[in-house]
Amino acid sequence: MLNYKIILRTIGFLLIGESLFMLFPLIISIIYKGTDTSSFIYSSLITLVAGATFLSFTYKAKKQVGKREGYIIVSIVWIFFSFFGSLPFVISQAIPSYHDAFFETMSGFTTTGASILNNIEELPHGILFWRSLTQWLGGMGIVVLSLAILPAFGIGGMTLFSAEAPGVTTEKINPKIKDTARILWNVYLVFTLIEMFLLMFGGMNFFDAINHSLTTMATGGYSTKQTSIAYWDSPYIHYIITFFMILAGTNFSLSYFAIAGKPGKMFRNEEFKFYILIILTATALLTTGLMLTSDLGLEKSFRNAIFQVVSIVTTTGFATDDYLLWAPVLTAIIFLLFFIGGSTGSTGGGIKVMRIVLLLKNSYYELRRLIHPNAVIPVRYNKKSVNQQIITNVLAFFFLYVAVFVFSCLVIMLFVDDFDTAMGAVASSLGNIGPGLGAVGPVENYAFLHPAAKWFLSFLMLLGRLELFTIIVILSPAFWKR
Amino acid sequence: MLNYKIILRTIGFLLIGESLFMLFPLIISIIYKGTDTSSFIYSSLITLVAGATFLSFTYKAKKQVGKREGYIIVSIVWIFFSFFGSLPFVISQAIPSYHDAFFETMSGFTTTGASILNNIEELPHGILFWRSLTQWLGGMGIVVLSLAILPAFGIGGMTLFSAEAPGVTTEKINPKIKDTARILWNVYLVFTLIEMFLLMFGGMNFFDAINHSLTTMATGGYSTKQTSIAYWDSPYIHYIITFFMILAGTNFSLSYFAIAGKPGKMFRNEEFKFYILIILTATALLTTGLMLTSDLGLEKSFRNAIFQVVSIVTTTGFATDDYLLWAPVLTAIIFLLFFIGGSTGSTGGGIKVMRIVLLLKNSYYELRRLIHPNAVIPVRYNKKSVNQQIITNVLAFFFLYVAVFVFSCLVIMLFVDDFDTAMGAVASSLGNIGPGLGAVGPVENYAFLHPAAKWFLSFLMLLGRLELFTIIVILSPAFWKR
Numbered sequence: 001m002l003n004y005k006i007i008l009r010t011i012g013f014l015l016i017g018e019s020l021f022m023l024f025p026l027i028i029s030i031i032y033k034g035t036d037t038s039s040f041i042y043s044s045l046i047t048l049v050a051g052a053t054f055l056s057f058t059y060k061a062k063k064q065v066g067k068r069e070g071y072i073i074v075s076i077v078w079i080f081f082s083f084f085g086s087l088p089f090v091i092s093q094a095i096p097s098y099h100d101a102f103f104e105t106m107s108g109f110t111t112t113g114a115s116i117l118n119n120i121e122e123l124p125h126g127i128l129f130w131r132s133l134t135q136w137l138g139g140m141g142i143v144v145l146s147l148a149i150l151p152a153f154g155i156g157g158m159t160l161f162s163a164e165a166p167g168v169t170t171e172k173i174n175p176k177i178k179d180t181a182r183i184l185w186n187v188y189l190v191f192t193l194i195e196m197f198l199l200m201f202g203g204m205n206f207f208d209a210i211n212h213s214l215t216t217m218a219t220g221g222y223s224t225k226q227t228s229i230a231y232w233d234s235p236y237i238h239y240i241i242t243f244f245m246i247l248a249g250t251n252f253s254l255s256y257f258a259i260a261g262k263p264g265k266m267f268r269n270e271e272f273k274f275y276i277l278i279i280l281t282a283t284a285l286l287t288t289g290l291m292l293t294s295d296l297g298l299e300k301s302f303r304n305a306i307f308q309v310v311s312i313v314t315t316t317g318f319a320t321d322d323y324l325l326w327a328p329v330l331t332a333i334i335f336l337l338f339f340i341g342g343s344t345g346s347t348g349g350g351i352k353v354m355r356i357v358l359l360l361k362n363s364y365y366e367l368r369r370l371i372h373p374n375a376v377i378p379v380r381y382n383k384k385s386v387n388q389q390i391i392t393n394v395l396a397f398f399f400l401y402v403a404v405f406v407f408s409c410l411v412i413m414l415f416v417d418d419f420d421t422a423m424g425a426v427a428s429s430l431g432n433i434g435p436g437l438g439a440v441g442p443v444e445n446y447a448f449l450h451p452a453a454k455w456f457l458s459f460l461m462l463l464g465r466l467e468l469f470t471i472i473v474i475l476s477p478a479f480w481k482r
Numbered sequence: 483m484l485n486y487k488i489i490l491r492t493i494g495f496l497l498i499g500e501s502l503f504m505l506f507p508l509i510i511s512i513i514y515k516g517t518d519t520s521s522f523i524y525s526s527l528i529t530l531v532a533g534a535t536f537l538s539f540t541y542k543a544k545k546q547v548g549k550r551e552g553y554i555i556v557s558i559v560w561i562f563f564s565f566f567g568s569l570p571f572v573i574s575q576a577i578p579s580y581h582d583a584f585f586e587t588m589s590g591f592t593t594t595g596a597s598i599l600n601n602i603e604e605l606p607h608g609i610l611f612w613r614s615l616t617q618w619l620g621g622m623g624i625v626v627l628s629l630a631i632l633p634a635f636g637i638g639g640m641t642l643f644s645a646e647a648p649g650v651t652t653e654k655i656n657p658k659i660k661d662t663a664r665i666l667w668n669v670y671l672v673f674t675l676i677e678m679f680l681l682m683f684g685g686m687n688f689f690d691a692i693n694h695s696l697t698t699m700a701t702g703g704y705s706t707k708q709t710s711i712a713y714w715d716s717p718y719i720h721y722i723i724t725f726f727m728i729l730a731g732t733n734f735s736l737s738y739f740a741i742a743g744k745p746g747k748m749f750r751n752e753e754f755k756f757y758i759l760i761i762l763t764a765t766a767l768l769t770t771g772l773m774l775t776s777d778l779g780l781e782k783s784f785r786n787a788i789f790q791v792v793s794i795v796t797t798t799g800f801a802t803d804d805y806l807l808w809a810p811v812l813t814a815i816i817f818l819l820f821f822i823g824g825s826t827g828s829t830g831g832g833i834k835v836m837r838i839v840l841l842l843k844n845s846y847y848e849l850r851r852l853i854h855p856n857a858v859i860p861v862r863y864n865k866k867s868v869n870q871q872i873i874t875n876v877l878a879f880f881f882l883y884v885a886v887f888v889f890s891c892l893v894i895m896l897f898v899d900d901f902d903t904a905m906g907a908v909a910s911s912l913g914n915i916g917p918g919l920g921a922v923g924p925v926e927n928y929a930f931l932h933p934a935a936k937w938f939l940s941f942l943m944l945l946g947r948l949e950l951f952t953i954i955v956i957l958s959p960a961f962w963k964r
Binding site: 068328329332333335336339359362363364366367368369370371388389391392393395396398399400402403406409410413414416417418419420422423437469472473476478479 | 811814815818821844850873878882885891898900901904919954958960
């Protein structure tokens with residue numbers, strides 16, 4: 001029997017938290033004397049009342065939270081957050097359509113960054129700030145979930161990774177979840193503030209700097225400008241954001257150890273090494289390609305290449321150039337990067353570098369197994385043998401990811417005419433990236449899509465953010481059988 | 483130390499076999515008084531001399547054929563066959579470019595059916611017959627390899643399947659490889675002859691009937707008409723070919739048992755049931771789709787749907803309609819079928835239905851494992867537990883297939899401008915299908931491609947035909963280390 005009360009009670013607590021976070025855009029709105037002030041007052045109150053109602057009906061709930069309750073809480077909290085989080089957009093009429101407002105909010109919390117807005121610069125400051133803040137909350141939310149909270153619940157899927165996450169291991173965290181969560185939040189906050197100051201140092205105003213540092217560290221990609229980072233024709237700003245995107249796509253516990261005086265842990269980590277290798281290889285290929293097919297010169301070619309590569313690999317989604325205008329094979333390289341994603345324990349989405357490493361290694365080991373069929377050859381990762389169960393899980397994840405991708409493309413093809421747009425929209429939503437291909441490229445937006453397609457893509461964002469298994473487990477009949 | 487002599491000796495024997503098979507198109511050429519008669523005499527002689535030379539230099543070879551020798555023979559025999567098999571095309575000047583002739587021959591032997599010809603009806607009868615015969619030889623070649631010869635060599639990759647292939651199991655075959663091979667050849671020959679008579683009964687002339695029955699049973703797809711089966715506006719011919727394509731995509735040992743009075747084995751087989759389910763589901767969806775978006779009427783919609791579905795699923799590649807002109811979502815359904823393939827132990831290529839079944843089952847079991855992490859839950863197939871090694875192999879195969887697909891698309895994007903053409907050409911070559919998307923759709927051909935792209939696609943055909951592992955094992959350094 002599921003403990004429904006504790007589920008509602010947890011959601012209630014979290015909603016009260018959300019209502020408090022709405023006070024930040026309220027303050028911004030008051031400072032900038034925006035037209036959106038009242039929308040935050042109403043939204044915050046509605047969310048607070050909803051949260052309090054949940055609490056009052058469940059004050060007798062038993063404290064026990066089992067694994068199944070954990071799965072449900074982790075899944076539906078994003079839906080509740082997006083529902084209440086979209087209120088400011090609707091009430092302020094910044095986004096009049098509820099379909100669009102929900103899409104924009106889910107895209108925010110899941111740090112996707114796909115937007116239906118085509119008038120970003122006309123929106124009031126409070127609304128823009130709330131948009132960025134949803135990403136920042138969602139970004140750290142997922143890191144804390146995957147590194148601190150889920151392992152304690154014993155929840156599968158992402159747990160397999162957090163259990164394997166180097167540095168901070170499950171055993172070390174369990175007795176002190178709160179400490180781990182606090183450390184991670186602090187690292188995140190400090191990185192965000194440093195980036196903000198560095199961007200202001202490069203000439204960005206305070207408002208743009210805080211917004212972009214929030215959405216960089218979240219690998220979210222929402223911008224205060226319709227043209228994204230291309231708005232600033234400044235190498236300094238491009239390189240600073242590139243650097244912080246790389247940082248945001250790195251396992252936060254590795255960054256913490258690096259700061260704490262153990263950088264060796266980072267540079268010995270196989271996932272980190274492969275992550276950097278992917279970025280450097282793709283950048284080298286694209287720089288060469290851009291040099292050969294344009295007259296941009298070395299620095300600009302390199303900068304456009306590395307910015308776009310890092311933006312896609314880390315699943316941020318900022319743009320300084322439209323990769324759809326590049327030579328087709330260069331666009332294809334970018335699209336390949338849609339299927340990699342950030343590191344485990346980072347704010348990045350997608351398949352994740354660690355899984356790619358394990359998939360490649362297992363293929364190599366499979367060949368050795370075919371040559372020496374009687375030898376038992378376990379895959380080694382970070383100098384340890386990897387349990388075969390984890391390999392099977394990663395392989396099953398990959399198959400599910402491809403299967404979900406393919407079937408989702410079929411669904412989106414009901415609403416669009418070309419494969420590029422469908423594949424781009426689906427890969428981008430599922431990988432929590434933002435821009436896609438075709439009609440949803442980096443200088444376009446998702447406004448034109450049918451509402452049903454928007455709801456479906458919102459679902460894919462959540463599915464991808466929780467790394468498939470969490471949602472699919474809940475949707476499976478076996479979960480509900482006893 | 484590799485026994486190179488026995489490798490060359492085996493190839494020598496097989497080339498003499500190929501030179502003898504060239505006498506069939508020679509006879510056809512003489513009967514139809516074609517301009518290509520001398521080209522077959524020369525080609526057959528050159529091939530015979532080459533084969534005899536190999537034999538004379540290796541008459542002292544030790545008879546021992548190890549596993550590694552087996553891998554090499556199985557791989558390079560296709561290259562030798564395609565090299566010598568392309569001679570009639572070049573010598574007769576039917577295909578003046580050697581790039582094109584090799585592509586056409588490799589496409590034949592691998593039963594792909596991708597063609598560079600845009601003047602099929604102008605070619606002499608002998609040449610057309612040789613083209614069809616390459617497919618027929620390649621088609622049965624792969625069945626005999628996978629069900630009779632490879633298990634005896636103990637070769638991995640496909641063996642895992644043949645070992646699991648229901649009905650004929652390894653233990654039963656080992657002592658009597660020749661018997662099994664003979665039975666399979668007989669079934670193949672009889673089916674081909676029956677189809678030929680049924681096509682002639684429907685009004686097709688002898689030459690067209692023999693060619694199409696050869697390429698149907700091989701799931702090859704070469705036609706004697708530029709417009710493929712659409713040339714015949716006959717429901718009877720369309721349905722007959724549909725039926726025999728389904729048969730060709732079915733495990734030949736199951737068909738043998740059905741003929742031998744044990745049809746139950748076929749209908750209890752999970753792969754066969756899923757194969758039929760896929761065909762029926764896709765046909766139902768596409769029939770509905772075509773009814774809604776055209777004024778073809780029920781029978782024509784159904785016929786166009788089932789013919790195209792079966793042609794792609796079985797990896798034959800015949801066409802009675804251009805699926806690129808259908809509503810985009812219907813084309814997308816067809817493209818999804820590019821990634822299924824025929825049954826194991828059939829002449830069909832692709833991922834194969836059995837792997838799809840195991841991938842889907844394993845995903846479901848993985849969810850159950852997440853819910854009950856301490857339970858050991860093996861995947862069951864045809865009422866038996868499947869060894870975890872086989873599951874890992876299938877999962878690794880799927881990852882490799884996707885990885886090869888993606889990287890090959892990147893390579894082809896160097897030569898074409900749009901993703902559709904690249905994805906279509908690669909999926910079609912790797913799956914041994916024939917037609918693709920975009921500029922290589924069912925009413926187009928591969929002539930316009932850069933020679934480098936043609937050589938690369940030829941390599942993919944071989945890679946796909948031998949189910950990846952065989953070729954990749956040989957290309958891996960571990961294979962050559964001792």
